[in-house]
Amino acid sequence: MKEIIQMIKGYGEKLNNLYQEIRSNNLKEHIKRLENVYNINPELRTLNNNIKKLTFQLIKSNNNITSNQLKIKINEIRSRLKTILNNLNFPDNYLDNIYNCNMCNDTGYILNEKCSCLITNLTKLYLNDSELKLSILKNNFENFNFSFYSDNITQNNKISPSNNIKNIYTNILNYIKTFKTNKLNLLFNGECGSGKTFMTHCIAKDLLDKGYSVLYKTSEDLLIELFHYYTNKNVNNFNENINDSFLMQCDLLIIDDLGTENQNKLYNSILFNFINKKLMLDKRMIISTNFTLRDLQQTYSDRIFSRIVGNFRVHNFFVHEDIRIQKQQIKREG
Numbered sequence: 001m002k003e004i005i006q007m008i009k010g011y012g013e014k015l016n017n018l019y020q021e022i023r024s025n026n027l028k029e030h031i032k033r034l035e036n037v038y039n040i041n042p043e044l045r046t047l048n049n050n051i052k053k054l055t056f057q058l059i060k061s062n063n064n065i066t067s068n069q070l071k072i073k074i075n076e077i078r079s080r081l082k083t084i085l086n087n088l089n090f091p092d093n094y095l096d097n098i099y100n101c102n103m104c105n106d107t108g109y110i111l112n113e114k115c116s117c118l119i120t121n122l123t124k125l126y127l128n129d130s131e132l133k134l135s136i137l138k139n140n141f142e143n144f145n146f147s148f149y150s151d152n153i154t155q156n157n158k159i160s161p162s163n164n165i166k167n168i169y170t171n172i173l174n175y176i177k178t179f180k181t182n183k184l185n186l187l188f189n190g191e192c193g194s195g196k197t198f199m200t201h202c203i204a205k206d207l208l209d210k211g212y213s214v215l216y217k218t219s220e221d222l223l224i225e226l227f228h229y230y231t232n233k234n235v236n237n238f239n240e241n242i243n244d245s246f247l248m249q250c251d252l253l254i255i256d257d258l259g260t261e262n263q264n265k266l267y268n269s270i271l272f273n274f275i276n277k278k279l280m281l282d283k284r285m286i287i288s289t290n291f292t293l294r295d296l297q298q299t300y301s302d303r304i305f306s307r308i309v310g311n312f313r314v315h316n317f318f319v320h321e322d323i324r325i326q327k328q329q330i331k332r333e334g
Contacts, residue, residue, distance in 0.1 A: 014125050015108070015118070023106050026098040033094060040088060047081045048095055122246060123213040132204060132216045139201035144169070148195070148327075150320040161319050165195065168315045172199065176206050179251075185279070187312040188288040189296075193322030196288040200254045203286065212251040219261040222247075226270050242274065248283060258289040259299055268301045275307050287312065 038045040051074055058070040082092045099106050104115035127133050146169075149161040157164070175184060188196040204214045217225070229242045242248050261267070278285055287308070289296065297305045 015122055018121055018125065019106055019108055022100050026100065026106065030098045033098075037085070037088070037090065037094065041084055044081060044084055044095070047077050047084075051077050051081070119213040119246075119249065119251070120211055123208065123215070123250070126215065126246065127208065132201070135201050136205035136208070139198050140205040141202045144198075144202060148319065148323045152320065154318060154320060157318060164316070164318065168199070168317070171315070172203060176203060176210075179207060179210075179212065183282050183284065185284055185312045186286045187308060187314045188286065188317060189291060189293070189314065190317030191319070191322075192290055193324045194317035194319045195323055196317050197256055198323075199317075200256060200286055200288055204252075204254060207252060213246075213249075214252045214254065215246060215250040216254045216256065217247075218256045219258045222255055223261040223267055226267070226274055230266075230270055242277070247274075248278065248281070251284065253278070253283070253285045255285065255287045258287050259291045259295065263299065268304060272301060272303045272307070275304065279307060279311050285312075 034045075034048070054070050054074045054077070058067055058074070061067045061070060081095070085092060085094055097105075101115060101117040104110050104117060106117075108115055108118040108121070146162060146165060149165045151160050151162045153160045159167075175182065175186070188199060190196055200216070204216055207214050225247060226242075229245060229247075247253060275285070291299065293309065293314070296308065300308075
């Protein structure tokens with residue numbers, strides 16, 4: 001791959017090496033298959049070599065009559081080859097080149113466009129280097145525990161924490177089920193220890209398992225990366241740099257703990273441009289925050305607040321007691 005992927009600086013070489021390794025492993029497996037069947041039936045080697053020779057002649061041929069004759073011969077040999085393979089209980093394509101991705105032939109590109117497998121492989125590289133890899137081993141739907149949410153209605157809420165989380169849980173399962181077609185962005189807000197981050201990890205785990213590219217960032221990490229792209233403190237340059245970034249192109253960006261990052265006017269401007277661009281491109285986001293909607297309005301610019309309120313479906317999390325404290329109590333009692 002001639003181009004070095006710039007979606008995450010530092011991952012280009014790793015991604016390039018990954019594709020080289022994939023192609024190398026598949027080539028070794030292909031050679032092993034050929035030798036295996038050739039040993040079983042040597043005629044297959046002759047037939048396969050003849051197909052290659054005739055195909056090369058076909059490429060060089062400028063004569064329509066000759067080209068048609070070559071095509072007929074090639075098809076006859078292929079028919080004979082397939083018959084032998086079938087008699088040996090091998091599939092028709094057993095001697096074909098092996099690819100993990102048949103769309104790009106393990107290059108990462110279809111012509112000049114990035115293949116979907118490139119984003120998937122980039123996600124895997126990112127995941128291997130992130131804390132999310134360890135988090136989703138335990139923070140997933142299999143370990144979701146409704147018992148942390150009381151059946152008693154809390155003050156200032158019309159339903160119990162238990163009924164509330166069950167409603168959220170059902171909505172999230174439908175969100176994941178329809179992820180391919182829905183354009184929903186989600187906002188999880190609520191007090192500390194109410195399960196917001198746990199839910200984002202559950203979503204990330206399920207979507208990653210389904211092959212989607214998911215990027216998880218704390219608001220502080222996002223701030224650092226956005227400033228990284230804002231090289232010349234120029235909005236136009238920022239937009240050019242960020243367009244092909246993994247931040248912009250991933251299937252889902254999860255921003256955790258919005259509001260904990262250092263605030264300033266420049267960051268507010270950069271954040272607005274980034275969120276607005278994501279929304280324009282229909283690139284989905286999930287934001288979790290301890291802030292209420294009023295807190296968000298007071299903390300961020302009107303432009304950012306209007307984008308969030310107007311384009312995110314809000315899920316409010318609440319509990320009687322911080323889940324982390326409940327877990328500590330269970331450990332002490334156990």
